[in-house]
Amino acid sequence: MASEAPKHVPPPGDFCHWSFRLTRLANGAAAGSVPRVNTTIEGKVYPEATFEVGAEHVAAFASIVGQTVPGIPPTFLTLPEFDVFGPIMDDPELALDFPRVVHSDQEYVWHRPLTLGETLTVGSRIASIRERGGHGFLTIEVSLTAQDGGPVATTFATLLERAAG
């Protein structure tokens, strides 16, 4: 489709690890009949939430992921991260077709260790949204901040909305 001029094509490193070959605009025939991801909302910021790092919650999570060393499991960050996904997934501007969405990549950056009992402010934004070959690629950035405003952690979840049909 001529109207689908590529814009902001990410550097090759971004998605070069996809296990299947992505041919840009390969599925042009689907245009018009199948909604595509809305690339105009890149950078959109969602309302902040709060999350308490509760001892019982941490203990339950540590048990499930099989951590035997004392302390907060690193991937516990997933919980405050997931908490703010709801409003994003339900965002009519984003209009994801959920049955076609898979979680493809995940990244965590710890600026300091989490502390038991602390309350975190959880901010989220659409860090990037792209379309390639009919597939949509969405990266949600979640920022965890302490009550004193200091950064605690940042997470990046990349979701793939598969091309329809």
Added chain:
Amino acid sequence: MRFMDVQVGDELPSLARLVTREDVDAYAEVSGDHNPLHRDDEVARRAGYPGIIAHGMFTLGLLGSCVVAWTEDPAALLRMKAAFRAPVFMGETIVAGGRVRALDAESRTATIEGWVQLDRDGLTEYPVKKGEVWVRLE
């Protein structure tokens, strides 16, 4: 683990886990992720799977635990990234592993390549692939 005791190429002890429906239910409860792909066999079958699949983050959590068992300190982790590339079905055994790829003496940081693998029909699948974990050691 102390930085002085680590060398490039060192393997982390692997961590194996039989994945059961109880595990996946427990993960759904604690995480609040009630996506029916992880809870409802019928929904999962319509998506082309033999039944429910484990949460990717449950699987990645095992890699986290593998690394933490090696560092002996969860606060050692600075950064972690990974790609999800295969589903995990109930009754399968996943194995998390890793290897030290690089060391930086100045920052006392080790870079670990990590993965979670399983055997299915004689083939090795990688539910977690291209894992990279940066840790700072004492």
